[in-house]
Amino acid sequence: MLRLDMNVVFNMLNLIVLYLLLRHFLIxxxxxxxxxxxxxxxxxxxxxxxxxxxxxxxxxQYEDKLAESSKxxxxxxxxxxxxxxxxxxxxxxxxEEEAGRVIGEAQRKAEADQEKALNEAKAQIAGLVIAAAAxxxxxxxxxxANKALYDSFIAEAGDSHDAxxx
Amino acid sequence: MEELNCETVFTIPxxxxxxxxxxxxxxxxxxxxxxxxxxxxxxxxxxENPGRKQQVLELAVGGLYGFFDDLIGEEGRRYxxxxxxxxIYIGVANLIGLLGLKPPTKDLNATAxxxxxxxxxxxYASFHKKGLKGFIKGFAEPVAIIAPINILELFIKxxxxxxxxxxxxxxxxxxxxxxxxIVPAIIPIPFSMYFDIFDGLIQAYVFVFxxxxxxxxxxx
Numbered sequence: 001m002l003r004l005d006m007n008v009v010f011n012m013l014n015l016i017v018l019y020l021l022l023r024h025f026l027i028x029x030x031x032x033x034x035x036x037x038x039x040x041x042x043x044x045x046x047x048x049x050x051x052x053x054x055x056x057x058x059x060x061q062y063e064d065k066l067a068e069s070s071k072x073x074x075x076x077x078x079x080x081x082x083x084x085x086x087x088x089x090x091x092x093x094x095x096e097e098e099a100g101r102v103i104g105e106a107q108r109k110a111e112a113d114q115e116k117a118l119n120e121a122k123a124q125i126a127g128l129v130i131a132a133a134a135x136x137x138x139x140x141x142x143x144x145a146n147k148a149l150y151d152s153f154i155a156e157a158g159d160s161h162d163a164x165x166x
Numbered sequence: 167m168e169e170l171n172c173e174t175v176f177t178i179p180x181x182x183x184x185x186x187x188x189x190x191x192x193x194x195x196x197x198x199x200x201x202x203x204x205x206x207x208x209x210x211x212x213x214e215n216p217g218r219k220q221q222v223l224e225l226a227v228g229g230l231y232g233f234f235d236d237l238i239g240e241e242g243r244r245y246x247x248x249x250x251x252x253x254i255y256i257g258v259a260n261l262i263g264l265l266g267l268k269p270p271t272k273d274l275n276a277t278a279x280x281x282x283x284x285x286x287x288x289x290y291a292s293f294h295k296k297g298l299k300g301f302i303k304g305f306a307e308p309v310a311i312i313a314p315i316n317i318l319e320l321f322i323k324x325x326x327x328x329x330x331x332x333x334x335x336x337x338x339x340x341x342x343x344x345x346x347x348i349v350p351a352i353i354p355i356p357f358s359m360y361f362d363i364f365d366g367l368i369q370a371y372v373f374v375f376x377x378x379x380x381x382x383x384x385x386x
Contacts, residue, residue: 002274003274003275004274004275004278005185005187005275006184006185007185007186007187007189007190007273007275007276008275008278008279008282009279010186010190010275010279011189011190011193011270011273011275011276011278011279011280012279012282012283014190014193014194014197014279015193015252015255015279015280015283016283017197018193018196018197018200018251018255019247019248019251019252021197021200021201021204022200022201022204022247022250022251022254023247023248023251025201025204025205025208026200026204026207026208026227027227027231027247027250027251028247029208029211030208030211030223030224030227030228031227031228031231033211033212033213033216033220033224034224034228036213037213037214040213040214
C-alpha cells in the first residue's frame with residue numbers, strides 16, 4: 001500500500017508532460033484570446049476618449065468662431081451705422097445749404113422785383129401826377145423842373161411812409 | 167483489501183523489470199483525455215462574440231488564472247500555468263473514481279511526485295528571483311539561528327503536501343468502500359457526494375493553494 005519506487009519518476013515525468021501539454025493547448029490560447037480582447041477593449045476605450053476630446057476641442061473652436069463672428073457682425077453693423085450717420089448728416093447739411101441758397105436767391109429776386117415794381121410805380125405815379133398837375137394848373141411850366149419837384153416830393157413822402165411802416 | 171493496493175499493470179523488461187503502476191497508466195489516460203478535450207474546445211476561439219462554449223471555457227481557465235494571480239502576484243505570474251495544470255490534474259484525478267478508474271492520487275507515488283515537483287518549483291522560484299547568493303541567504307532569514315528549521319522545511323513542506331493529499335484520498339476511498347460493504351444501495355449516494363466529489367475538489371484546491379502560497383513566500 002505504501003510503496004514508493006520508480007513510479008515516482010514516471011509520475012513526475014507525466015506531470016511535466018501534462019503541464020507542457022496543457023500550457024500549450026489550453027492555457028496559452030485561452031489567455032491569449034482573453035488578453036487580446038482586453039487589449040481591444042482598452043484600445044477602443046482610449047479611442048473613444050480620444051475622439052471625445054477631439055469633439056470637445058472642435059466644439060470649443062466652433063463656439064469661439066461663432067462668438068468671434070458675432071462680435072465681428074456687431075462691429076460691422078456699428079461701422080455701417082456710423083457711416084450712415086455721417087452720410088445722413090452730410091446730406092442734411094447739403095440740403096440745408098441748398099435750401100438756404102434757394103431761399104436767399106428767391107428773396108433777392110423778390111426784392112429786385114419789388115424794387116423794380118416800385119420804381120415803375122414811382123415813374124408812373126410821377127407821370128400821372130405831372131399830368132394831373134398840368135391839367136390842374138393849366139400851365140406849361142417847365143416839365144423837367146416840375147418832374148424833379150414831384151420826384152423829390154414823392155421821394156420824401158415815400159421815405160416818410162417807409163419809415164412809418166418800418 | 168485488494169482495492170487499497172495499486173496494482174502493477176505491466177512490467178518493462180529492462181533492469182530486471184520495472185513495474186508500471188496503475189497510477190501512471192491512469193495518469194496517461196487523464197493526460198490524453200485532457201489534451202484531447204483542450205484541443206477540441208480551444209479550436210475556433212474568437213476575440214469578438216465568443217460562443218457559449220468559449221465563454222464557459224474562458225470562465226473556467228480565466229477564473230483559475232485569476233485565482234492564482236491574486237494569490238501569487240506579479241512576481242510569480244510565470245508559475246501560474248503550472249499551478250493551473252496541477253489544479254486541473256488533481257481535480258480530475260480525484261474525481262476519476264466516479265468513472266470506475268482508480269484515482270492516481272490514491273497511490274503514494276503520484277502524490278509524492280506532485281509534492282517533489284512542487285518543492286522543486288518553490289525552490290527554483292526563490293533561486294530565480296534572488297540568485298544563488300540570495301537563495302542561500304534566504305535560509306538564514308529572518309534570523310540565522312532558525313536556518314536548520316528552514317532547511318528542515320525543505321522536506322516538511324513536500325512531505326505534508328504529499329501525505330495530506332494521499333491520506334485524504336485514501337481515507338475517503340476506504341470509508342466509501344466500507345459504506346458500500348454495509349449498505350450497497352442508496353445510502354452511499356450522499357457519502358459519495360462528499361467523499362468522492364467534494365473532498366476530492368477540496369484537496370485539489372488545498373494542494374495548489376498551498377503551493378501558490380509557498381511560491382509567493384519564496385519570491386518575496
